[in-house]
Amino acid sequence: MSVRRLDPHAERARRNRLHPRHHEFARPAWRWTSGDGVTRINPHALGAIGPNGIKRIDRSGASVEAAASAGPQASAEPSRRQVRLEAPQAYVAVVPELPEGRLSDHDRDLFGLARQLAEARGGAEAGVAVVAITFQTEVAGLEEAGADRRVDLSSRVEADSYAPEARLAALAAMEAALAPAHWIFADDFPGGGDLGRRLAARLALAGDAAARAATRVWQFADGQTLSRAGDRQDIQREVARVLLALPECAEPVSETLHAATLLDLDALDHELSASDERAAGVADLGRVAVDPQQIPLAQAPFILSAGRGVSDWDGYHHAARVLGASEGASRVAVDDGYMPRSRQVGATGTFVSASCYVAVGISGAVQHLQGITKCQRVVAINSDPSCDMVKRADFAIIGDGDAVLAAVCAQLGQPQPESGDSRHEEVRHDAA
Amino acid sequence: MTQPERSRNAAGEARVVALVSSGRHPVSGRAGRAREDARAVEMGLALAGASLHLAHAGDAEDAALPEYLGMFHGLDGAGGPGELSLLPMAAGDDAVPLLATWLEAYGANLVLTGQRAECGEGSGLLPYLLAERLGWAVATGVAAIEHCEGDRITVLQALPQGQRRRLEVRLPCLLCVDGVAPMPRQSAFGPSRRGRVEAVTNVTAEPDTLQAAWQWQPARARPKRLKVVKSTNARDRFKAAAAKSAASGGQVLTDLSSDEAAQKLIDYLRAEKVLPAVQPGEEGQPSA
Numbered sequence: 001m002s003v004r005r006l007d008p009h010a011e012r013a014r015r016n017r018l019h020p021r022h023h024e025f026a027r028p029a030w031r032w033t034s035g036d037g038v039t040r041i042n043p044h045a046l047g048a049i050g051p052n053g054i055k056r057i058d059r060s061g062a063s064v065e066a067a068a069s070a071g072p073q074a075s076a077e078p079s080r081r082q083v084r085l086e087a088p089q090a091y092v093a094v095v096p097e098l099p100e101g102r103l104s105d106h107d108r109d110l111f112g113l114a115r116q117l118a119e120a121r122g123g124a125e126a127g128v129a130v131v132a133i134t135f136q137t138e139v140a141g142l143e144e145a146g147a148d149r150r151v152d153l154s155s156r157v158e159a160d161s162y163a164p165e166a167r168l169a170a171l172a173a174m175e176a177a178l179a180p181a182h183w184i185f186a187d188d189f190p191g192g193g194d195l196g197r198r199l200a201a202r203l204a205l206a207g208d209a210a211a212r213a214a215t216r217v218w219q220f221a222d223g224q225t226l227s228r229a230g231d232r233q234d235i236q237r238e239v240a241r242v243l244l245a246l247p248e249c250a251e252p253v254s255e256t257l258h259a260a261t262l263l264d265l266d267a268l269d270h271e272l273s274a275s276d277e278r279a280a281g282v283a284d285l286g287r288v289a290v291d292p293q294q295i296p297l298a299q300a301p302f303i304l305s306a307g308r309g310v311s312d313w314d315g316y317h318h319a320a321r322v323l324g325a326s327e328g329a330s331r332v333a334v335d336d337g338y339m340p341r342s343r344q345v346g347a348t349g350t351f352v353s354a355s356c357y358v359a360v361g362i363s364g365a366v367q368h369l370q371g372i373t374k375c376q377r378v379v380a381i382n383s384d385p386s387c388d389m390v391k392r393a394d395f396a397i398i399g400d401g402d403a404v405l406a407a408v409c410a411q412l413g414q415p416q417p418e419s420g421d422s423r424h425e426e427v428r429h430d431a432a
Numbered sequence: 433m434t435q436p437e438r439s440r441n442a443a444g445e446a447r448v449v450a451l452v453s454s455g456r457h458p459v460s461g462r463a464g465r466a467r468e469d470a471r472a473v474e475m476g477l478a479l480a481g482a483s484l485h486l487a488h489a490g491d492a493e494d495a496a497l498p499e500y501l502g503m504f505h506g507l508d509g510a511g512g513p514g515e516l517s518l519l520p521m522a523a524g525d526d527a528v529p530l531l532a533t534w535l536e537a538y539g540a541n542l543v544l545t546g547q548r549a550e551c552g553e554g555s556g557l558l559p560y561l562l563a564e565r566l567g568w569a570v571a572t573g574v575a576a577i578e579h580c581e582g583d584r585i586t587v588l589q590a591l592p593q594g595q596r597r598r599l600e601v602r603l604p605c606l607l608c609v610d611g612v613a614p615m616p617r618q619s620a621f622g623p624s625r626r627g628r629v630e631a632v633t634n635v636t637a638e639p640d641t642l643q644a645a646w647q648w649q650p651a652r653a654r655p656k657r658l659k660v661v662k663s664t665n666a667r668d669r670f671k672a673a674a675a676k677s678a679a680s681g682g683q684v685l686t687d688l689s690s691d692e693a694a695q696k697l698i699d700y701l702r703a704e705k706v707l708p709a710v711q712p713g714e715e716g717q718p719s720a
Binding site: 219231254280323324394396 | 548551610
């Protein structure tokens with residue numbers, strides 16, 4: 001943005017009507033303050049002549065925005081203040097959950113809480129650094145999330161297998177090397193809630209009496225944390241060494257940008273190699289295949305949902321089997337008796353949280369859309385391009401749902417076997 | 433999943449103990465069984481039958497104890513009355529040293545409990561503190577016990593989105609039972625009357641000094657997070673406040689044949705990793 005500069009000579013000439021060059025500088029002001037302090041606006045001096053020769057006054061700011069975009073690109077988000085920390089004196093450690101290798105909203109909240117705790121201990125002036133301890137190599141966005149330093153433990157612990165004891169040993173080595181003032185975990189099972197409790201128990205048994213974890217922490221205020229206890233009670237207590245925090249425990253960092261410098265592991269933990277080698281008590285034997293129809297609908301990760309636009313119900317059930325999706329239905333399909341009530345999605349049925357929701361022949365009633373607000377990706381297959389479900393969808397196909405599902409099964413190599421059962425369904429519908 | 437059918441066979445030589453706590457109905461607030469602990473008792477009954485032993489640290493007059501003992505019915509063979517060891521302590525005492533000494537003295541090597549208590553602190557730390565003190569293994573989120581052989585037990589762990597993971601845990605161990613485990617059987621009146629509660633006398637509870645410094649208050653509703661738009665521009669802030677939430681502008685495909693549409697849909701699902709990526713050997717499949 002260019003700096004507005006004042007010309008004092010021009011100002012003086014503009015104010016003095018008797019100045020010999022007054023007419024050069026005088027321009028009709030559209031807004032001025034009169035002698036008694038009232039703001040006056042001259043509407044005739046406002047606005048610009050449009051292309052049709054008509055004067056237009058644009059108060060929406062659109063012309064300003066258009067002018068700004070024509071110039072050098074100005075981002076809508078205000079730029080973040082860079083925070084650099086050269087020699088940390090103390091640490092606040094955050095172990096983010098990183099589902100699918102990315103920072104989740106919960107993780108950002110944890111970093112926000114860590115920044116609050118670091119500020120309470122003096123912040124960057126006192127040399128308090130927030131360190132992110134991850135079990136994965138490449139994690140994007142730690143700078144924006146608010147990490148001053150990061151530690152990559154992927155060389156010590158296998159990233160995708162469940163080995164809580166190996167992870168605990170790695171964290172205990174970090175405790176010996178960095179001695180963080182606080183450890184922050186996400187309180188959910190079986191991720192950070194499990195690991196954080198293990199670490200808290202290890203520290204508590206090692207003689208650190210104050211290491212007893214504060215669980216389900218949801219607020220930090222006035223140097224104390226509020227954590228939810230059983231039986232509808234809250235515990236207000238001094239900030240514990242190990243904190244297991246709920247989602248939305250703090251506002252995520254939005255105004256600063258941090259360095260997230262990688263700390264060198266070998267320089268840190270010379271005693272890691274000497275850590276105790278206990279026999280592993282818990283061994284991971286891998287994921288178990290789960291029948292998608294047995295998963296409760298509210299938890300199912302992938303749902304194929306059918307509505308009035310589906311007429312070939314055998315083909316639909318076959319497609320759900322081929323795709324490995326849980327079955328859902330709109331209210332119409334349930335009322336017509338094609339699907340059980342337990343499969344109904346929406347405000348009067350189940351609120352689902354699938355990561356992928358495929359709606360076949362569902363136009364998208366308000367109650368249905370309320371039920372799928374937590375779905376990450378919505379795919380619509382519908383013959384009506386103007387329906388609400390197509391507007392909501394991230395990916396929409398305009399066409400006949402039955403034909404598309406049959407083609408999907410055929411292309412996946414498992415076309416539906418021919419059978420004469422479809423007339424039976426019609427009879428049952430008429431009887432109902 | 434194979435159901436453990438015979439008590440001694442299924443549990444092997446494991447001495448199975450379930451730690452139970454007093455619960456609170458989520459709506460009415462009535463005292464009773466804790467939901468996860470009841471599931472742990474159910475799991476122990478399915479594994480060890482009537483040889484399951486219960487333990488509770490707390491008040492002898494607790495209304496939940498007869499309810500747990502009332503679950504000892506419908507068992508194969510000699511379904512004797514349930515037995516519960518009561519470790520007397522006040523509400524402000526520390527249960528961990530009590531339970532640790534009692535478990536060692538009893539000789540238990542498989543302990544089942546819920547993930548989190550419904551009364552008191554409810555932090556879910558107790559299994560971890562016990563396991564650390566005793567040097568046992570601990571596994572959380574257990575949805576089912578598959579089988580128990582020798583000094584190994586195979587369990588299924590509940591993961592988010594209804595997924596399961598198989599774990600092999602070394603005995604002696606503590607298993608924290610998740611809320612998605614099989615439903616507990618009803619508590620019956622007769623077995624609850626016949627069940628025996630034995631107070632353990634040779635232990636003394638110590639007060640929990642840390643807990644004394646905390647302030648307890650009725651749970652407040654958590655504030656809803658407001659969507660704050662950070663912009664230097666008043667017009668942007670106004671637009672964000674007045675904007676409708678919908679219309680994210682997805683991709684809409686029209687005028688496709690059903691085969692093309694199916695191909696696009698499969699490509700999209702593969703790109704989003706909902707469907708597994710195509711295998712190299714499957715390329716030669718006839719595509720319609």
